Amino acid sequence: MSIKIALAGNPNCGKTTMFNDLTGSNQFVGNWPGVTVEKKEGRLKGHKDVIITDLPGIYSLSPYTLEEVVTRNYIIHEKPDVIIDLVDGSNIERNLYLTTQLTEMGIPVVIALNMMDIVEKNGDQIDTRKLSQALGCEIIETSAIKGRGSKEAAERAIQIAREKSKTPHQHTFAEPVEQALASIEELIADRVPAESIRWFAVKLFERDEKVLAELSLPAALKSQAEDIITQCESQLDDDSESIITNERYEYIAGLISRCVRKKKTGLTTSDKIDKIVTNRWLALPIFAVVMILVYYISVSTIGDIVTNFTNDTLFGEWIAVPLESWLTAIGTQAWLIGLITEGIVGGVGAVLGFVPQMLVLFLFLCLLEDCGYMARVAFIMDRIFRRFGLSGKSFIPMLIGSGCGVPGIMASRTIEQDRDRKMTIMTTTFIPCGAKMPIVALIAGALFGGAWWVAPSAYFIGVAAVIVSGIILKKTKRFAGEPAPFVMELPAYHIPTVGNVLRGTWERGWSFIKKAGTVILLASIFVWFTKSFGMVGGSFGMVEDMDHSILAAIGSLIAPIFAPLGFGNWQSSVATVLGLVAKEEVVSVFGVLYGVAGDALEMVEQGAFGGLGSIAGHFTALSAYSFLIFNLLCAPCFAAIGAIKREMNNAGWTWFAIGYQTVFAYTVALIVYQLGLFISGGGFTLWTFVALLLLAGYLYLFFRKGYQGKQSLPVRSVKAASKA
Template sequence: MITAALIGNPNSGKTTVFNKLTGSVQKTGNWPGVTVDRKEGFIRTYTKEKILIVDLPGIYSMSPYSPEEVVSRDYLIGTQSDKPDVAINIIDASNIERGLYLLTQVADLGIPMVVILNMMDVAEKSGMKVDAAKLSEALGCEVVQTVGIRNQGTEAIAEAVQRARDEHRVPSEINYGETLESCISKISPVISEGLRPELVRWVSIKLLERDPMVLADLGKEKVDAAMEIITAFEKEVGDDGIQMVATARYDAGSRIQEHCLTRVEPSESANTLSDRIDRILLNRVAGIFIFVAVMFLVYFIAVQTVGTMAVDFINDGFMQWVSQNIGIMMLNAGVDPFLHDLVISGILGGIGAIIGFLPQIFLLFLCLAVLEECGYMARVAYLMDRLFYHFGLSGRAVIPAVIGIGCSVPAIMGTRTIEDQSNRTVSVICTSFMPCSAKLPIITVIAAAFFHASAIVTLSLYLFGIVMILLSGLFLKRFPGLIGKPAPFVMELPVYHMPAVDNIVNNVTDKSWAFVKRAGTLIMLSAVIVWLLASFGTVDGKWFVYLGDNQTSGSYLAAFGNAFTWMFAPMGFGDKWELSVATLTGFMAKENLLGTLAVLLDSSADSEGFITAASLANYTTVGVAMSMLIFNLICAPCVAAIGAMRRELGTWKRTLMAIVFQCATAYGVATIFYQFWLLSTGTFSWMFVFAVIAIIVPVYVIAVPDSVGRIMSLFGKRPKEESE
């Protein structure tokens, strides 16, 4: 088997080429030790030998400035147990110079390499003509030209990879100029002992760049010896090694580019078209409104119109039919009433309440995938950067927030692109404030129960999520350890292009299937447990007496719920144990909210137990329902996301503090909402004082200088001085 690592800059078309090569065989999972997406799959059409493609995160350099870069370089140099046989370096043909900067670094590793020159069509439209043969000659390895999005040229990649491994086609040594090369040749002998021969040159160059990971791993003796040579060299030439190496790499890239690239009159410039579109979409003011309009359109399609039609068909049509027929079959067969109720109200009731929303989930993911594939989502990050910066957050925090619309787990993982630790911590804590797809069913039901324009309600809640991220960022930045200015946000905007259908299909299918699997396992299990606890109670001193279907009062679950539901009184559902229990089950998975309510609330419109918006509207008021919704939107996320938080924050202590903050924030905001809603209906409650406290505390912390220090001094403590 050949293992080939796919490496390249972001937006060079790696994912597209990867999907074309591996098709449906590619799987996703967690990278060992760090939480960055890893994809691997076998080239499906090549039969001579199995070739496993490992898709590495898109990076610009091999210097360890971000966890993604660390992951890629560790895999390439083989510090993990698996090491690639071949490196497939993919370069955007319309931006060769930038791709060559990374390529020179990969070439230094001495691994057999194949170069893929992708996006040849964009290069041609931009007036660039690349001579692949000359590029191959300059690099000393095979070059394959592709237009990944059209699957052109991808079939040659497998053959090239096989040849690279069999003939050990290592790229030619990049010449960094006489001066640097003389220094490298002096460093190599003092560090070579114990190092793999192919890594000696790479390590020598990394020492010149003062690479912190190499300095840490190499050993004091070798480092001291190497640094002595480097210091003397820098003194002699009057320049520093980092600068010299970077310049030399760019010079090498320029030389190679000059050798193989010619520019002709562009027939049509994809870059120019993107620029024209961006003048409108990235306008300071209009851009934000356009973004809101786009998201409204997404929810209008996914939630209000097409989505609702499909959900109604499944819930009121298909699931009703299934439940009725299974119920009749069991009754006719004389199945025990307990089992009958367990199947209909427990299993089908719980799972049916969630699975019916699959069309909305599917459509939401489809719309987001299209926006991401065409290049618009990258613009969203750019648009929001200015706004986020004013609230002390990095523009990079936008990306996890956008990903969080799908699921909080990859969103929390995505915070690893934020280099600064304090900004990353704040982002980890606040990212789950964005309503994920799991919360979409409960949002939709409540919107349908009390409002007619569910798209506006859904959009409002997502915008509310962004507002909460901003305000929480402002609040958290007052605390020791989290104080710090956001780093400047630099990112590459991809050229707009038609979305690749394969990528979208894979993306949406993967996520929708994950939703179905979760519904069929975790949600179903939770619904069954809830139904069992809600159907059994103690009667006349006898334990575990079956109370009958939909007879929840007097059940063990009711007793449990009533024991703690008083805590939710300021939020309006202190007397509604069903809502409290649903909130609790939501910590396992947010879909459980609706599944639990479907089991607990007697749906008078249909006896099969599917919650309808009407039954919810009969059960409670809009103020209580919205308060519960707000609480669940911003309180601690599901256990899966908590697990991801733990991995990013490092310790359980910090994770617990994050959870406490999230729950306290949710409690405060929901209380403020409910108490003011109550006031608007002409009712004043003594619990309004909780709302006042919930307003005063964050305003004090944000507005008053050194507010946290003053609070801590009341307890005889002083925060540690922050070093700039």
């Protein structure tokens, strides 16, 4: 019989690092039943019968976010054999709040006192023996990032599970509260599992509506419980939820005073760094410089060097040319040679050629995340986001979305308020994901001579779109209201671990590569067929001129839609529409159309002899930048649209999100192109007038007074904000 171990803990406590260390490659990812919160499970290395579940990182088991609900429901209904509770030893007071709740669930708990390397470095001392006795839990000192103690914690958890040991109940609360809870326990004793009766009693005391609905108590019992609660509230002169919160922290403060000795020192190294990188005036410029360097190195230097090798040598000299020669030598039909070399190698190769740039970009992002800097960025962005109605929590989905929009959209589940979550979902994909970076590289190389500033500008266009959209949407009735409180632990800075960085880089890169072997392969074959066949002399067959192909006929129908944006030719229109299938397909279409698997500059060089037959022949610098803006900001790929639908859980909201993104992208691109054309001497036209009207409309929506209806912001106790 298998043993189920649940990993629980606060965000940034090292839980994922320990999970990866314990399971290695024996991981499987899915969704929790009924919700879109990602579920990670794995088998413990060396133990095929031990399954470890990585629960969402949470601060408490109160049902405010999807993650908290998922964790609570998993523990109550799935009943793991034992819980490993990761506690950040360097911030122990804050982390023990969740511990006091977990010990009430009636399931054995092993505490992995993590980040002990930082505790020791700071000169602090934690009496784990005394703390273990007080909490009634086994405590193992660990440093997950250094691979220390994780295995011991797992082995101890297995031993406890096999012995079916129980965590003894601790009297966490003062006497009046303990008496009230004991009375409530008597009322519900025959309605809840005996081992978790304390948990249900506390939830009833807090008037948790979900638990009340789950228990379906008779009116008489409800009335009795309410009398007990009201009497306790009167005695302590506070509301029931605040009483429980305060009691927990009083209990934790007592534990800390007895078991923890902090060395009286000045600022830590992390504090000294934060005085600079989170400085009120320096934080944003530093963040801008960091991101410019990341994109510059990824796209214009190291990434570009490796990409050139991949395109020119690997897909060009080593694959495309020899393959075509071999197929010709064995007498392969011309159409089949075209399908393989132009459709498959040209389309898929045009996308895979950018994989090195993506891997370099993901590597830098993983380094910034693992060292602790990106947690500071969320804190920094909270100051800005709060000005237009969102909290720093909205930046976290956008940060994740820089790798792929799908997990970025799913990460919005951490946001408590429904209106803020919906607005975050609608704006997350404005941030360029990995799939959009080949488009940026293509435009930068083909039209701007590889200019370094194009890639960073794409990132900051996405950030600006988020800010402008946030301000405009927050002034409407459906999105109006104050943002939810933002509480986040800032982990101490540390040297990134090679394993974590490489694993994170590969996971993001692999999702990019998989598309090339599936969706993009099929789409490339479709593009090759429709661009190679059409009506010739009244009969269907292969065409020499793409302008007579099926694809040209389809593209010509939609091209007028994009003409005001500066790219009203059928090739660009087809690439843009197919970008809805997968954003990488924008580059793949050009690779198929021009029959090259090389990089952007090589595409231009190989097509240069044809004038309008080259990529550069279809664009000016201004129209190319308009093309870039539209493809960055418009509706995302089908996979991301599916994620939006699952998270919104409403067809109307899904269509509203897609429609808003597309209209916003179209109008912004139109304004940029038409006003840019006018400023550069293109004359005043009807479309210039339309662009001015649209700009005036955006300025009005941006600066107008917002909706002033009555707001009802649910108040959440920001646990230990004043104490921790």
